[in-house]
Amino acid sequence: MQTGTRTSGTTSRGGLTLAVSALLIAIAPFAASMAATPADIAQPVEPAAAPEMMPLGDASLPLPAEAEPAPPAVTSIGSGSASYYASKFHGRRTASGEAFDNGAMTAAHRTLPFGSLVRVTNPASGKSVTVRINDRGPFSRGRVIDVSRAAAEELGLVSRGHATVELALIED
Numbered sequence: 001m002q003t004g005t006r007t008s009g010t011t012s013r014g015g016l017t018l019a020v021s022a023l024l025i026a027i028a029p030f031a032a033s034m035a036a037t038p039a040d041i042a043q044p045v046e047p048a049a050a051p052e053m054m055p056l057g058d059a060s061l062p063l064p065a066e067a068e069p070a071p072p073a074v075t076s077i078g079s080g081s082a083s084y085y086a087s088k089f090h091g092r093r094t095a096s097g098e099a100f101d102n103g104a105m106t107a108a109h110r111t112l113p114f115g116s117l118v119r120v121t122n123p124a125s126g127k128s129v130t131v132r133i134n135d136r137g138p139f140s141r142g143r144v145i146d147v148s149r150a151a152a153e154e155l156g157l158v159s160r161g162h163a164t165v166e167l168a169l170i171e172d
Helices: 008-034 038-042 149-155
Strands: 053-056 059-062 073-084 106-108 117-122 127-135 143-147 162-171
Touching (some): 073 149, 117 143, 117 149, 127 149, 143 149
Parallel strands (some): 073 143, 106 127
Antiparallel strands (some): 053 059, 117 127, 117 162
């Protein structure tokens, strides 16, 4: 004769069943939100356009849409005769306070602020250079700019000593 009910087996199974049911009820909203809908499955998946990649060690990162900086604004400031500094000025102080270097791409202008960048173009040769204004001058009548010897060689005005040039201010 049995007295009592058989509860030990039922309790453990019932408790486990109850725990599993509670877990399924708890995660059901998450599973439903991540499940694919028939519309998702029916749509063909096209690969995304690959952005340009830039090697960076072992990893590659896509470049930003505007990776290249915009070119600086250039404003024409006229034309005139240009000459170049004599060798005797090498090492002397300029009006800006720095030592003049005949090998640097620098120039003297009467009114442009120190540090201004100017594109000097020799239309006869088609050559141009960018110089930084670091001195005042030229003080010869009819001249608009004095360039360093290095800039004069690039422009092709060393043999004559002067040339007609076009000037353009480069703005950042």
